Amino acid sequence: MDQEYQAGTSHGGHNDYTYEELFKFLRQKGNLKPQNITSRTILFDIIKTKYGGNKWDEAYEKIVKGKILSFSVALSKKWTQSNRTLNKFIEKNYNWLQIKFELPQSITNNNIGIIGRPRKLFSVSSDRSKKTKVKHIVDSYTSPELVSAMLTKLHKSGRRNVASVLNEALRTPKRASKIKRVLSNYNKLKPVPYSPAEALAFLIENKKKKCYPDNINVTEISCEIPLQDLLNHTTKRILQIPTIKSMEQTMTNLEIIYKWGCDGSSGQAQYNQNFSGLTSSSTTDSDLFMFSLVPLKLQCSVNQKILTIWQNPTPSSTRFCRPIKFMLKKETKENTLLEVADIEKQIKNLIATNLTIGDKELQINHKLIFSMVDGKVCNSMTETSSQTCYICGVTPKNSNNIDELTNKKIKEDNLKFGLSSLHAWIRFFECLLHIAYRLDFKTWQVKQPEHKAMFSAKKALIQSKFRSEMGLLVDVVLQGHGTTNNGNTARKFFKYAFQSSEITGINLELITRFGNILSCIASGYKINTNAFENYGIETARIFIKLYPWFYMPPSVHKILIHGADVIRYAILPIGQLSEEAQESRNKDYKTFRKHNTRKMSRINTNTDLLHILLVSSDPLISSTRKVKNKNKLDYSPEVQSLFILSDSDSDSDSDTESDSKDSTTERDSDDSHDGYTSQLD
8 A cells, every 4th residue: 555545544533434444444355346245244344343233223234234335336436437546546536535434323322213314415405405495595685695695605615717707697787698698509609520421522622642642552462652752742741831930041951850660560350352363372461561650850950050940749659650661471580671671772762852842942851760660670680589688789697797788898880779668668567577476486487386386376466456456457468469568558557656566566666767767768858868877777786686586688778778878879869769659550550441441452452541541640731730748847856857957959849658549559469578488488
């Protein structure tokens, strides 16, 4: 139980239990299903013991059980509304928890007599009862006196808007009639939304084809846009955004910076459509391999200074995530190397985009950063295993020697892949989970039968607690989709660090530090690399001191030891280079393919799918949507200390949170897990 909860449970000197104390009894009994008959029986026994219930007759016991039922229904509703999360429940219902569970006065007097009909509150009384209750007030005061009293009461209670409307209605004799007339016509004045068919017709009539680049190539098993054509079209659409600063003749070296990457996804829907004879018999539409890019920043030189003309407001959202190509094939090492080599060849042959804006001739260059990748892609590109750090080559058995690692030579070219900040949440979360599963026997490998039994029992207990107390499904295998360990689950784990520490038994400081580091690299703000490096190494030392028997996974090692080097290497804040947009696009692919495509042939299906991916990521259309940016003050002081607070560059105003509900639900089931499961064999 967290500190806030413990602080609110002291009610010494009160004769009656509070709702908070009854809730605490249920939690201690391990039964948090308030409406369950077992829970109500527990509460009845507790109350009966406190009040000497051996003197109660059957009729009175029935009344007490009815009051317990009412309390249980209310508790169950509030617990569900709080997503079965203790901190959230206490915060939302603090005042309600302080209410006393009061029995009739005859209990404390040991005189159980006629209880009588309870008096209803005015707010829940019928209209007729309300008129009866206020009749003596109406008869005793004039209308101006009653109005003045009502306005005063509304102001004192904080309902100033209601008081203002009432005062406005009474300002002139005809004012109330005008207000009533406006309210009566409100529904008629509201805009009537388009039906789905009308919206589609409007989109087509307004030249939807302007969202498509030239030279699109569609086959039964793939769709591809030449990179030069995609960049030309994206540049043209960005320069049509109304909010872009006007171009001056003095502006030179115009450049757009992009991030790009690839990701595979399995478990896609399989349709009853034949492939042509030219297609391999092993081809299936259950596997997807997609390449995408996201424009991040349009900048130029003015008097030898870099000026930002346009900045992507949501670099980790699918709003600007443009499809380069997708194929019906597995994400294997061979396919990754082959397809990435094709994109890199196109990048080498890129030329500047020439556009005429008004009377100005503009030449825009393109710079692409290969950072939208996960650990599996990095391992394929660097030809390393999932248990080896592709930056310094260290293996798990040597990963706990911090002094040696800080001086180890690194492969600087591999810093370009970034930190994969989205997957980092999941990997750090899983690292702590696997430590928690092993706390009873404290060995990295799980080979002995008794250790396997202890591992399974601890895992089941932790899963049960996360489900009942935080509403999280942890480490549950999903057929064809990996596990339930996704980005949202990991973020909630670190957000409620105290409760997560209680459930897992992991050190609270370590969980908090991990959460601070992950929030920092995902923020999109410029980071103080020296402060981050010191904080990361100090955290690594704490990790090794607490759990020396558990080898630090490569994904955790990469951020704690090499994170500062990667951040220094990046030309933009590291959070803006996240792979989250690419991950979210996999889910869009599945949804759009199912609901927004024709199914009479595979070519038609793929054509419609590529079109909707292009329209939904069109820069001009996406720029019209409202975006809520995060402020540095939204982060804890410890995280803020890792930022460059004096930075006034527009880079720091970017929000890297995804618009999707959960961008990692549709993960490839073959995604790397740092080799944890291999230790159970």
